[in-house]
Amino acid sequence: MSERDLFEYALRLGDDALTLGHRLSEWCSNGPYLEEDIALTNIALDHIGRARMLLAYAAKVEGAGRDEDQLAYLRDCREFRNLLICELPRGDFGDTIVRHFLIDAFHVPFFGALARSDDPTLAGIAAKAVKESRYHLRHSSGWLVRLGDGTGESHARVGAALSRVWGYSHELFATDELETRLADAGIAVDREALRAPWNQTVNEVLAAAGLERPGDDWRIEGGRRGDHTEHLGYLLAELQFLQRAYPGLQW
Amino acid sequence: MVTATETTAALARPDDPEAGRVWDLLAAVTDPEIPVLTIADLGVLRGVEADGDEWVVTITPTYSGCPAMHAIEDDIRGRLAESGIAARVETVYDPPWTTDWLSAAGRAKLRAYGIAPPAEASSSKRSLLGLDPVVACPQCDSRNTAKLSEFGSTACKALYLCRSCQQPFDYFKCL
Numbered sequence: 318m319s320e321r322d323l324f325e326y327a328l329r330l331g332d333d334a335l336t337l338g339h340r341l342s343e344w345c346s347n348g349p350y351l352e353e354d355i356a357l358t359n360i361a362l363d364h365i366g367r368a369r370m371l372l373a374y375a376a377k378v379e380g381a382g383r384d385e386d387q388l389a390y391l392r393d394c395r396e397f398r399n400l401l402i403c404e405l406p407r408g409d410f411g412d413t414i415v416r417h418f419l420i421d422a423f424h425v426p427f428f429g430a431l432a433r434s435d436d437p438t439l440a441g442i443a444a445k446a447v448k449e450s451r452y453h454l455r456h457s458s459g460w461l462v463r464l465g466d467g468t469g470e471s472h473a474r475v476g477a478a479l480s481r482v483w484g485y486s487h488e489l490f491a492t493d494e495l496e497t498r499l500a501d502a503g504i505a506v507d508r509e510a511l512r513a514p515w516n517q518t519v520n521e522v523l524a525a526a527g528l529e530r531p532g533d534d535w536r537i538e539g540g541r542r543g544d545h546t547e548h549l550g551y552l553l554a555e556l557q558f559l560q561r562a563y564p565g566l567q568w
Numbered sequence: 569m570v571t572a573t574e575t576t577a578a579l580a581r582p583d584d585p586e587a588g589r590v591w592d593l594l595a596a597v598t599d600p601e602i603p604v605l606t607i608a609d610l611g612v613l614r615g616v617e618a619d620g621d622e623w624v625v626t627i628t629p630t631y632s633g634c635p636a637m638h639a640i641e642d643d644i645r646g647r648l649a650e651s652g653i654a655a656r657v658e659t660v661y662d663p664p665w666t667t668d669w670l671s672a673a674g675r676a677k678l679r680a681y682g683i684a685p686p687a688e689a690s691s692s693k694r695s696l697l698g699l700d701p702v703v704a705c706p707q708c709d710s711r712n713t714a715k716l717s718e719f720g721s722t723a724c725k726a727l728y729l730c731r732s733c734q735q736p737f738d739y740f741k742c743l
Contacts, residue, residue, distance in 0.1 A: 338633075352716060352717035352719075352727060353717070355717070355719055355720070355721070356717055356718055359719040359722070360719070360723075361633075362631070362632075362633030362634075362723055363631060363632050363633045363723060364632075364633070366629070366632030366633025366634065367633070370632065437662065438661075441660070441663075441664070442632075442661055444661070445631075445632055445661050445665070448666075448743050449631060449632060449723075449743075452743075455718060456718045456719070459718070
C-alpha cells in the first residue's frame with residue numbers, strides 16, 4: 318500500500334463530504350420551515366465535520382506541509398476528487414431529499430464496512446460517521462415517503478427530481494485500480510459489494526413512497542478523475558472566496 | 569470488540585495524583601451548548617497524560633461536526649493556563665462517542681435542565697432497529713409525547729412535543 322494511494326483515498330472521501338456538506342449548508346435560512354431548516358443544517362455540519370477529519374488525515378499522510386484548510390480552500394476544480402452527485406446544485410427540496418436519500422442509503426453500509434478497515438484513522442472516522450448516517454437515512458427516507466406519498470404536486474416534483482439525480486447514483490459504486498489496490502490491502506471498501514444492501518433500501522423506500530425506480534438508461538461519471546460538472550466551479554467560487562480574496566486570513 | 573463497559577472504565581479519574589489534579593480542573597469545564605453538563609459528565613474528556621513538561625488532554629467529539637469542540641478546546645487550555653499548566657489538546661475519534669458514556673449525574677442534570685436524557689442503551693433492540701423510543705417529558709414526566717423533528721437545537725438532540733402539558737422539549741438522542 319503506497320502513501321500516495323492512501324492520500325488520494327482520504328482526499329476522495331473528504332471531497333465528497335465537503336461538497337455535499339456545502340450544498341446542504343446552502344439551505345441555512347432557506348429551509349421550508351424552521352425545524353427542517355435546522356435539521357438540514359445539522360446534517361450539513363456532520364458532513365463538514367467529516368470533511369475536516371478526512372482532509373486533515375489526507376494532509377497528514379501527504380506530509381507536504383499542507384493542512385485541511387489549504388486542501389479545502391486552495392485547490393481548483395480539476396484537483397477536486399468528489400463524486401458528481403455531491404456537487405449538483407441543491408435544486409428544490411425534492412432534489413435535495415432525493416440526493417441525500419440515495420447517498421445516505423449508500424453511506425450506512427459504506428461506513429459500516431470502512432469501520433472495519435485496517436487503517437485505524439479511517440476506521441475511527443467511519444465508526445463515528447455510520448451512527449450519524451443512520452439518523453440521516455431516517456430523515457431522508459421519511460421525507461421521501463411523505464413527498465412521494467403526499468399530494469399530486471409533491472409526488473410529481475419528487476418523481477422528477479428522482480429521474481434528474483438517478484443517473485449520478487451509479488458513480489457511488491464505481492471502482493478504479495486505486496480503490497481495488499487499497500481494498501486488497503484491507504484499507505478501502507469494495508463498493509461493488511454494497512450494491513445489494515443499497516438496492517434493498519432504495520427499493521423498499523421507493524415502494525413505500527409510491528415512486529417508480531428509474532431506468533438505468535444514462536449515467537455520468539468523472540469526479541474521481543477531476544472531470545466535473547459546470548456546477549462545481551460556482552460552488553468553489555463561494556466556498557473559497559474569502560481565502561482567495563484574502564490569502565491566509567484567519568479569525 | 570470493545571464493549572461500552574470497557575471503554576467507560578477508561579474514563580475514571582486518573583490514579584496518579586498530579587494527573588488527578590489536572591483532571592479535576594478539567595472536569596469542571598462545561599459544554600457551551602448545554603452549560604449544566606461538564607465534559608466529564610458527557611464523556612467528552614477521555615484522558616489526561618503527562619508528556620515531558622506539558623500535559624496532553626484527550627477529548628472526543630459527540631458528533632463529527634459538533635461546533636462546540638473549538639470552544640471546549642479553548643476552555644480547556646484557558647482553564648489550565650489559569651493554574652499555570654501548559655497543555656495541548658488532542659482529539660481522538662476511536663472509540664466513537666456514545667450516549668452510554670453519559671454519567672448518571674449527567675442524565676439527572678439534563679432532565680432538571682429540561683432536556684430528556686437518552687431513553688435507552690444505544691445497543692438496545694429498538695435503537696438498533698431504528699424505532700423511536702418512548703421519551704418521557706422532562707417537565708411533567710408524561711410518556712404521551714411525539715417526535716416533531718429528527719434534529720433539534722443541536723445535532724445531538726431531537727425535538728419532541730409533550731401531548732400532556734403541550735410543551736415542546738429537546739431529547740438527547742441515543743447514539
